[in-house]
Amino acid sequence: MTNQDDMKQPDSSETTPTSFVTVGDVRFAYRRFGKPSGTPLVFLQHFRGSMDNWDPALLNGFAKDRTVITVDNAGVGLSTGEVPDTVADMAHHAMVFIDVLYLTQVDLLGFSLGGYIAQHMTLSRPNLVRRLILAGTGPGKGEGTQDLNQDILAVASSPPSKDGMIALFFEQTETSQAAGAAYWDRLQTREGERDPYLTGNGVQAQRTALTRWDRNEDAAYPHLREIAQPVFVASGSNDLIIPTVNAIVLAQRLPKNAQLIIYPDSGHGFLFQYHTLFGKHATLFLDT
Amino acid sequence: MTNQDDMKQPDSSETTPTSFVTVGDVRFAYRRFGKPSGTPLVFLQHFRGSMDNWDPALLNGFAKDRTVITVDNAGVGLSTGEVPDTVADMAHHAMVFIDVLYLTQVDLLGFSLGGYIAQHMTLSRPNLVRRLILAGTGPGKGEGTQDLNQDILAVASSPPSKDGMIALFFEQTETSQAAGAAYWDRLQTREGERDPYLTGNGVQAQRTALTRWDRNEDAAYPHLREIAQPVFVASGSNDLIIPTVNAIVLAQRLPKNAQLIIYPDSGHGFLFQYHTLFGKHATLFLDT
Numbered sequence: 232m233t234n235q236d237d238m239k240q241p242d243s244s245e246t247t248p249t250s251f252v253t254v255g256d257v258r259f260a261y262r263r264f265g266k267p268s269g270t271p272l273v274f275l276q277h278f279r280g281s282m283d284n285w286d287p288a289l290l291n292g293f294a295k296d297r298t299v300i301t302v303d304n305a306g307v308g309l310s311t312g313e314v315p316d317t318v319a320d321m322a323h324h325a326m327v328f329i330d331v332l333y334l335t336q337v338d339l340l341g342f343s344l345g346g347y348i349a350q351h352m353t354l355s356r357p358n359l360v361r362r363l364i365l366a367g368t369g370p371g372k373g374e375g376t377q378d379l380n381q382d383i384l385a386v387a388s389s390p391p392s393k394d395g396m397i398a399l400f401f402e403q404t405e406t407s408q409a410a411g412a413a414y415w416d417r418l419q420t421r422e423g424e425r426d427p428y429l430t431g432n433g434v435q436a437q438r439t440a441l442t443r444w445d446r447n448e449d450a451a452y453p454h455l456r457e458i459a460q461p462v463f464v465a466s467g468s469n470d471l472i473i474p475t476v477n478a479i480v481l482a483q484r485l486p487k488n489a490q491l492i493i494y495p496d497s498g499h500g501f502l503f504q505y506h507t508l509f510g511k512h513a514t515l516f517l518d519t
Numbered sequence: 520m521t522n523q524d525d526m527k528q529p530d531s532s533e534t535t536p537t538s539f540v541t542v543g544d545v546r547f548a549y550r551r552f553g554k555p556s557g558t559p560l561v562f563l564q565h566f567r568g569s570m571d572n573w574d575p576a577l578l579n580g581f582a583k584d585r586t587v588i589t590v591d592n593a594g595v596g597l598s599t600g601e602v603p604d605t606v607a608d609m610a611h612h613a614m615v616f617i618d619v620l621y622l623t624q625v626d627l628l629g630f631s632l633g634g635y636i637a638q639h640m641t642l643s644r645p646n647l648v649r650r651l652i653l654a655g656t657g658p659g660k661g662e663g664t665q666d667l668n669q670d671i672l673a674v675a676s677s678p679p680s681k682d683g684m685i686a687l688f689f690e691q692t693e694t695s696q697a698a699g700a701a702y703w704d705r706l707q708t709r710e711g712e713r714d715p716y717l718t719g720n721g722v723q724a725q726r727t728a729l730t731r732w733d734r735n736e737d738a739a740y741p742h743l744r745e746i747a748q749p750v751f752v753a754s755g756s757n758d759l760i761i762p763t764v765n766a767i768v769l770a771q772r773l774p775k776n777a778q779l780i781i782y783p784d785s786g787h788g789f790l791f792q793y794h795t796l797f798g799k800h801a802t803l804f805l806d807t
Contacts, residue, residue: 482783
């Protein structure tokens with residue numbers, strides 16, 4: 232007997248239980264919630280981040296209109312398996328995960344490292360991706376780009392803390408720092424099991440993958456013209472981790488469907504600082 | 520006796536009669552329509568353009584939520600007086616016009632030359648301006664900016680035609696050219712009296728003003744840090760007249776409240792090509 236309640240997706244990030252699905256060596260942890268919609272929006276996370284590092288205010292905004300799926304990629308958070316040391320292998324895992332959920336087409340929101348993965352997925356399986364949101368990310372080395380800041384990446388590899396996270400992700404202004412503190416506090420509102428930040432060997436594997444992409448070893452830069460999907464490129468005005476100019480280069484080199492928004496008074500975490508406005512911009516992009 | 524109907528503003532750009540108000544040597548022609556709102560949105564027009572060169576689709580979108588005011592500045596279209604050859608004098612005229620309507624605070628949407636005027640007004644009378652939208656414009660000469668294209672300005676000074684306007688304002692793609700043709704056709708839907716494009720000596724005066732600004736003779740570039748208002752900077756991805764990079768420089772140098780959006784597959788006329796999306800972005804900016 233099917234109970235009507237079983238069909239109903241949970242509607243908030245904080246209360247959605249973690250689900251698991253196993254493919255080969257990897258048991259993927261994921262959460263699916265929001266208004267049932269034709270094309271789910273799949274979120275791909277930043278360096279070391281787990282599902283618990285998405286701002287619930289941002290996720291819940293999207294969940295009002297559509298199905299939201301967050302996932303820990305192989306070896307991250309509550310998922311098992313090895314963290315790969317290339318973006319290509321991370322993209323492979325993410326596509327396998329989408330396939331095993333029987334999703335034939337998704338929208339992707341890739342943030343930072345997640346944006347690298349989203350670009351790789353779009354290039355390798357164009358039919359899988361309807362629309363693409365690239366937040367705080369870059370295309371790899373090319374004309375006009377600036378490298379990932381390795382010093383800052385080293386800092387980001389140390390044990391995470393509220394102060395450290397705010398310093399890395401937010402601008403050195405009162406308004407942005409306050410937005411960072413509010414973001415951190417919202418991250419603590421999850422009910423039920425918590426999903427740990429990546430530590431140990433996996434951190435080095437992710438750093439290797441980031442650095443390879445940055446050197447253009449398997450990056451999207453030479454292939455940007457092949458991306459036919461509409462793309463929304465978004466960045467903070469002063470991103471210390473992946474410099475803002477990379478978003479500009481990305482938008483300039485993508486074919487005619489790339490829209491660029493740069494948010495004021497913000498850094499890498501602009502999408503959390505402006506969760507309402509960014510959510511509205513992204514919704515306009517996804518729905519029109 | 521006051522008739523209730525006299526209090527109601529017309530709601531569409533095409534049917535609003537032209538009003539006139541005289542100050543000193545200038546009889547200003549203007550149109551005021553839309554939902555009565557606390558802070559009207561005043562539109563400042565591009566090189567040679569009159570009120571009839573605003574896309575009615577764009578104006579009517581804004582008019583659903585707020586009072587819209589379009590105006591011919593001194594010597595342009597249906598207004599009398601001399602066209603000045605400096606942006607400072609154009610800004611002076613526009614401020615006098617706002618004063619004579621007894622408006623104590625307005626939002627400004629300045630497009631191209633109108634964006635120069637809007638910046639000048641904001642710097643000289645900061646209390647007059649609540650929020651500022653700068654579309655297809657630049658701050659004057661400075662680090663990273665590119666000059667106004669003088670060859671294209673010469674072309675833009677010849678008699679206006681549908682083909683010429685589409686070539687100048689829209690991108691060389693099928694989609695953008697089609698959007699240009701649709702824009703031109705919408706311009707023809709005005710009922711009642713028409714408002715002519717600027718010809719004669721006034722054209723040379725506007726060119727001189729544009730060129731002076733571009734050389735930084737009276738431009739905003741050195742003063743951008745003094746603008747404390749929230750600003751929405753918008754540009755097409757490939758503006759042939761005022762190169763897109765000027766919008767990027769503008770957003771980078773404005774204080775912390777400047778949001779930047781660059782629209783894909785478009786040129787100077789991006790705000791007409793994307794009248795719905797740009798209107799929604801601008802409304803989000805004005806209302807939040």
